[in-house]
Amino acid sequence: MAAAGRGVLVVGETVNGHLSPTTAGLLAAGQALKQDLEGELTAGLVGHDLTAAAAESLQAGVERVYIVDDVLLQDLPVDLCLHALAGLYQATTPEVILFARSPWGRELAPRLAGRLGVGLLQDCLEVGIEPDSRRLTALRPVYGGNFLARVRCAASPQIAVLRSQAYEPLAPDPDRQGEVVAVPVDLDVSQSRVRVVRRVRHEHPGVSLTEARVVTSGGRGLGGPEPFRDLEELAGMLGAAVGASRAAVDAGWVPGHWQVGLTGVTVTPELYLAFGISGASQHMAGCSGAKVIVAINTDAEAPIFREARYGVVADWQAVLPAFMEAVRNL
Numbered sequence: 341m342a343a344a345g346r347g348v349l350v351v352g353e354t355v356n357g358h359l360s361p362t363t364a365g366l367l368a369a370g371q372a373l374k375q376d377l378e379g380e381l382t383a384g385l386v387g388h389d390l391t392a393a394a395a396e397s398l399q400a401g402v403e404r405v406y407i408v409d410d411v412l413l414q415d416l417p418v419d420l421c422l423h424a425l426a427g428l429y430q431a432t433t434p435e436v437i438l439f440a441r442s443p444w445g446r447e448l449a450p451r452l453a454g455r456l457g458v459g460l461l462q463d464c465l466e467v468g469i470e471p472d473s474r475r476l477t478a479l480r481p482v483y484g485g486n487f488l489a490r491v492r493c494a495a496s497p498q499i500a501v502l503r504s505q506a507y508e509p510l511a512p513d514p515d516r517q518g519e520v521v522a523v524p525v526d527l528d529v530s531q532s533r534v535r536v537v538r539r540v541r542h543e544h545p546g547v548s549l550t551e552a553r554v555v556t557s558g559g560r561g562l563g564g565p566e567p568f569r570d571l572e573e574l575a576g577m578l579g580a581a582v583g584a585s586r587a588a589v590d591a592g593w594v595p596g597h598w599q600v601g602l603t604g605v606t607v608t609p610e611l612y613l614a615f616g617i618s619g620a621s622q623h624m625a626g627c628s629g630a631k632v633i634v635a636i637n638t639d640a641e642a643p644i645f646r647e648a649r650y651g652v653v654a655d656w657q658a659v660l661p662a663f664m665e666a667v668r669n670l
């Protein structure tokens with residue numbers, strides 16, 4: 341177990357050289373923890389060409405940004421990133437380390453925890469600090485999303501992987517300045533057992549499902565692929581992304597990366613519109629973090645109505661066209 345330090349380190353991620361939206365949410369969560377810990381909020385970035393992302397981290401409210409900037413980190417090879425993160429930890433010794441629940445965060449956080457000999461809190465919906473013990477606590481779904489458990493870190497540093505979209509990003513202050521500290525870490529290709537052979541860019545026009553503030557989602561109740569074209573049109577009008585249940589994916593109506601749920605993606609939009617989805621626990625595991633769920637289902641006993649803020653017991657064919665017309669008129 342490593343020595344306990346102070347403050348909160350947010351491990352940031354970049355998209356095309358800029359701070360990712362998930363990091364912005366993570367920084368908001370870090371701000372709240374920092375106040376409870378009366379420590380410092382810092383960001384750690386590993387990668388290459390991090391100048392813009394470092395400036396954006398400062399604008400988003402961190403006091404200092406620690407970077408490991410190396411051309412060897414350009415493709416974010418996992419072994420070298422871990423090495424760089426361990427170096428960041430040694431340089432900063434924070435009390436709390438936050439990762440986003442992104443593919444990268446989910447891969448690196450357990451490895452860093454293993455390297456430091458501590459446990460970690462995975463898949464957290466919200467995090468807080470126990471006032472007396474200064475322990476990091478979190479609320480996280482368990483048993484396929486059927487229950488929420490309150491858990492706490494037992495060792496230090498305390499590491500959590502957070503669904504950061506649940507946190508409202510703080511408004512950036514473009515005039516805000518701060519310190520960017522380059523952390524020297526010796527990196528060597530021989531430390532990497534993983535080589536990036538090829539990158540395949542997955543093009544998805546419009547809003548990404550994991551970052552969407554509104555999701556229009558459909559299930560087996562839609563009866564076929566055609567109604568998903570309507571959901572896409574509705575999504576276009578609302579600036580939303582389209583999701584689906586596994587039943588719709590398994591039927592071949594929509595691509596697999598649209599699947600929301602335990603074995604699909606997790607979404608945390610402000611509004612989740614579910615058409616013809618029963619609300620199986622495995623589906624809800626991926627969308628129960630939505631602020632408002634609206635369910636449209638012919639079966640008044642469908643489980644989704646237990647979690648939906650608003651429910652319409654009706655055939656989607658009566659509701660969807662009328663709703664689209666209303667949105668069009670707006």
Ligand SMILES: Cc1cc2nc3c(=O)[nH]c(=O)nc-3n(C[C@H](O)[C@H](O)[C@H](O)COP(=O)(O)OP(=O)(O)OC[C@H]3O[C@@H](n4cnc5c(N)ncnc54)[C@H](O)[C@@H]3O)c2cc1C
Pocket residue numbers: 558559560561562584585586587588599600601602603604605615616617618619620621622623626636637638639642654655656657
């Ligand atoms: C290990 C495991 C992992 C899984 N992971 C996932 C996952 O990640 N995501 C996921 O979604 N599922 C997952 N599942 C599957 C999950 O258990 C459900 O089978 C699936 O979510 C059901 O999809 P559905 O709600 O579209 O279909 P159904 O359960 O068949 O529900 C269709 C609903 O549509 C309603 N309906 C029918 N006609 C209409 C109409 N005309 N208008 C309005 N409503 C109508 C019905 O009343 C019904 O409630 C997983 C299962 C397992 C075992």
